[in-house]
Amino acid sequence: MKAFQVVKKEHLSEQVWRMxxxxxxxxxxxxxxxxxxxxxxxxxxxxxxxxxxxxxxxxVITLIxxxxxxxxxxxxxxxxxxxxxxxxxxxxxxxxxEKYGSVVAVGGGIGIAPLYxxxxxxxxxxxxxxxILGARTKSLLILEEEMRALMDETLISTDDGSYGxxxxxxxxxxxxxxxxxxxxxVIAIGPAIMMKFVCALTAEYKLPTLVSLNPIMxxxxxxxxxxxVEIGGETKFxxxxxxxFDGHKVNWDLLMKRLRFYNEQEKVSYELAKKxxxxxx
Amino acid sequence: xxxxIEPRVPMPEQSPKERIRNFNEVPYGYTPEMAKKEASRxxxxxxxxxxxxxxxxxxxxSFIGLVKEGDFGGAIxxxxxxxxxxxxxxxxxxxxxxxxxxxxxxxxxxxxxxxRLERFCADxxxxxxxxxxxxxKCAPPTGKKVAVVGAGPAGLTVASDLAKLGHxxxxxxxxxxxxxxxxxxxxxxxxxxxxxxxxxxxxQKLGVELIxxxxxxxxxxxxxxxxxxxxxxxxxxxxxxxxxxxxxxxLGGIYSANEYLTRSNLMKAxxxxxxDTPIHRGKVVAVIGGGNVxxxxxxxxxxxxxxxxxxxxxxxxxxxPARAEEVHHAEEEGVEFHFLTNPVRYHGDEKGNVKExxxxxxxxxxxxxxxxxxxxxxxxxNFRLSVDTVIVAIGNxxxxxxxxxxxxxxxxxxxxxxxxxxxxxxxxxVFAGGDIVTGAATVISAMGAGRRAxxxxxSYIMEKSSR
Ligand SMILES: Cc1cc2nc3c(=O)[nH]c(=O)nc-3n(C[C@H](O)[C@H](O)[C@H](O)COP(=O)(O)OP(=O)(O)OC[C@H]3O[C@@H](n4cnc5c(N)ncnc54)[C@H](O)[C@@H]3O)c2cc1C
Ligand SMILES: Cc1cc2nc3c(=O)[nH]c(=O)nc-3n(C[C@H](O)[C@H](O)[C@H](O)COP(=O)(O)OP(=O)(O)OC[C@H]3O[C@@H](n4cnc5c(N)ncnc54)[C@H](O)[C@@H]3O)c2cc1C
Ligand code: SF4
Ligand code: SF4
Ligand code: FES
Numbered sequence: 001m002k003a004f005q006v007v008k009k010e011h012l013s014e015q016v017w018r019m020x021x022x023x024x025x026x027x028x029x030x031x032x033x034x035x036x037x038x039x040x041x042x043x044x045x046x047x048x049x050x051x052x053x054x055x056x057x058x059x060v061i062t063l064i065x066x067x068x069x070x071x072x073x074x075x076x077x078x079x080x081x082x083x084x085x086x087x088x089x090x091x092x093x094x095x096x097x098e099k100y101g102s103v104v105a106v107g108g109g110i111g112i113a114p115l116y117x118x119x120x121x122x123x124x125x126x127x128x129x130x131x132i133l134g135a136r137t138k139s140l141l142i143l144e145e146e147m148r149a150l151m152d153e154t155l156i157s158t159d160d161g162s163y164g165x166x167x168x169x170x171x172x173x174x175x176x177x178x179x180x181x182x183x184x185x186v187i188a189i190g191p192a193i194m195m196k197f198v199c200a201l202t203a204e205y206k207l208p209t210l211v212s213l214n215p216i217m218x219x220x221x222x223x224x225x226x227x228x229v230e231i232g233g234e235t236k237f238x239x240x241x242x243x244x245f246d247g248h249k250v251n252w253d254l255l256m257k258r259l260r261f262y263n264e265q266e267k268v269s270y271e272l273a274k275k276x277x278x279x280x281x
Numbered sequence: 282x283x284x285x286i287e288p289r290v291p292m293p294e295q296s297p298k299e300r301i302r303n304f305n306e307v308p309y310g311y312t313p314e315m316a317k318k319e320a321s322r323x324x325x326x327x328x329x330x331x332x333x334x335x336x337x338x339x340x341x342x343s344f345i346g347l348v349k350e351g352d353f354g355g356a357i358x359x360x361x362x363x364x365x366x367x368x369x370x371x372x373x374x375x376x377x378x379x380x381x382x383x384x385x386x387x388x389x390x391x392x393x394x395x396x397r398l399e400r401f402c403a404d405x406x407x408x409x410x411x412x413x414x415x416x417x418k419c420a421p422p423t424g425k426k427v428a429v430v431g432a433g434p435a436g437l438t439v440a441s442d443l444a445k446l447g448h449x450x451x452x453x454x455x456x457x458x459x460x461x462x463x464x465x466x467x468x469x470x471x472x473x474x475x476x477x478x479x480x481x482x483x484x485q486k487l488g489v490e491l492i493x494x495x496x497x498x499x500x501x502x503x504x505x506x507x508x509x510x511x512x513x514x515x516x517x518x519x520x521x522x523x524x525x526x527x528x529x530x531x532l533g534g535i536y537s538a539n540e541y542l543t544r545s546n547l548m549k550a551x552x553x554x555x556x557d558t559p560i561h562r563g564k565v566v567a568v569i570g571g572g573n574v575x576x577x578x579x580x581x582x583x584x585x586x587x588x589x590x591x592x593x594x595x596x597x598x599x600x601x602p603a604r605a606e607e608v609h610h611a612e613e614e615g616v617e618f619h620f621l622t623n624p625v626r627y628h629g630d631e632k633g634n635v636k637e638x639x640x641x642x643x644x645x646x647x648x649x650x651x652x653x654x655x656x657x658x659x660x661x662x663n664f665r666l667s668v669d670t671v672i673v674a675i676g677n678x679x680x681x682x683x684x685x686x687x688x689x690x691x692x693x694x695x696x697x698x699x700x701x702x703x704x705x706x707x708x709x710x711v712f713a714g715g716d717i718v719t720g721a722a723t724v725i726s727a728m729g730a731g732r733r734a735x736x737x738x739x740s741y742i743m744e745k746s747s748r
Pocket of ligand 4: 322323324325326329330331332341342383384385386393395
């Protein structure tokens, strides 16, 4: 097998793909909470994606990504047997895993993908796990089976009520708390806005909350500072100091504004990329 | 000196007006006639001062003599006896503080243009075609293996020297391209990237293996490398950007010079949307700092279409650490210099993007530890400048990934790896050199450190095996 070769490609939902990539040295080293940076082709951008799973025996890592722009579109165009141009990792500080007791794992949309390896490691460390998985609509919910297999209890919400409860993940979390559930740690991964609201709620409940931040990155090694986030008023580089942080200390508005900085240019390159009609399948 | 001294032969270059609209190299280089003419200015001193000014001690009079005779092939051979990367050094060495500063003709303000001649010879050789470039002879294989971490000038030099001694060398590079700062930092208009890649290809022809996308400390640790290799050299550079830590510094549109230059150079954002990586094409760009990195950022911003580029420096022109030639080029291109000025906070718009920069006026005070007068803020001198992009170019620190992941590797208080003159660190079999040891310095000093370390590594691994 060739380096960075796509060994398997699956459609998980409308815009979400799962790819297994041959990268033995990353598979060997990867720990929960870490990510890779890849380039699809020579003119392409470097983008970070979480390692959703790894198999060190087969030398394969799993990436799960949602098509949102040029690079993720181009990635979705690769076929089994094709190779990524570049792939580097594992990057970032691994999740601190220990036996916390009862952990609530909140995943929203594509955030369920980065949540999965963390939950897996927490399970192995003997924690009791309650999952709250949210999506806009039923067809966008990913990894339900895999998550259910790890969780002691799994609760699902969709914005439109097409599956599970109608509503958002914070509604479900509120109810868990109201029913008197003892919670030692909350981990929330999803869109920034979701993480922001989860943290606002858990701050009221005084529940320690871990989040994984997804700022724009370039090198992923602490060299450029593109990934600056503010944690408790201090500037941190998410690629080396994170990507996980204490959710109650995150400056969410800053993160969201920085994520929007290149929106106009991103639209231009997405439109150009879509003109390439290699097709997603 | 009875003979009247001719002035230096100027090097033709793109006019400022033309060049701020492209990323092509600014100088065109000498023609053979110009090179011969400039070479004939050299006095062929018996005790050449120039050589002592060159950190790798190129036999300058000798190569210049060959240029004068038109034996360019002989000249480049002579240079390459001690300098692996002449096309690069001829372009980016701060000659005015090294070889050319001590040339006897410098007294008249017109030293021999050693750098330009060096560059000419290297370009002449390259123009013959890559196949024609004669490869240095390598000693028979020793069976020893060395891992080099980082493909910047330090790492490339170590790799080349050890390969010539017959060792099997593997370079591990974090980024997807080799070259270090030469490729991600220094812009195309000062150093075409193809020159660096051509040098790397030659290294590969010598049998050096290059593995990109490999972060030592993450993908594999130094200790793990030591299980597979007889020695490890660390040349990871000074690649962590410093910020001022002032309010508003994380607003959109505020970049570290590293990010700005990496987007433009390594990711070729100046070709966007032909390439995918975006960069903000600001109209009014402020660059904070007074070194080469600041000049490179300012000149890049102009080429990306800025209407005004303001260079903000807290001391005066005299204290600016940038190369004279770069300051001159920046000025010609229209960069506006604001001396004795220091930003204290940034103000943003409703989208969270920078809109204004609040500055203080400064005056010069007593000298500080660097010997330069300390800039002292003038109270209540605050004023605001409207800007839509800011590039912070106030320095680079050591990247902590390798030290953090390598137990018992001693670093100093700045995070630089502690190593002796020959690159020996606190760990047996682990050597280091270049910016990771000295802090941000120069290409040629990193190469010099690489050369000394290669010698030390050679004796270390040969001794170890005879033990
Ligand atoms: C540590 C980390 C882990 C991530 N893990 C996953 C994952 O497992 N699955 C997944 O689908 N997504 C993940 N992301 C987000 C993913 O990187 C972006 O969706 C991707 O970069 C979008 O690129 P694009 O060219 O397709 O879209 P674009 O049109 O370029 O961008 C769409 C949006 O994505 C964000 N983005 C753009 N460029 C970058 C960049 N270089 N780095 C980070 N964000 C960027 C911006 O908010 C932008 O508005 C992760 C991000 C980080 C930082
Ligand atoms: C914008 C700019 C302009 C400059 N202009 C000049 C000039 O005109 N003249 C001059 O003489 N000097 C100049 N310098 C300084 C000069 O470039 C540096 O001193 C020189 O490049 C240092 O060489 P190095 O080999 O030590 O490190 P670098 O060139 O920094 O190379 C280090 C390499 O190691 C890699 N690396 C880092 N960490 C790891 C890891 N953990 N695993 C694997 N690889 C890793 C990096 O990606 C990089 O490729 C400039 C610097 C900058 C930033
Ligand atoms: S390598 Fe640099 S210092 Fe040495 S002769 Fe060439 S330009 Fe001068
Ligand atoms: S010091 Fe100047 S004049 Fe003398 S040999 Fe060197 S370059 Fe020539
Ligand atoms: S992505 Fe460059 S420092 Fe984090």
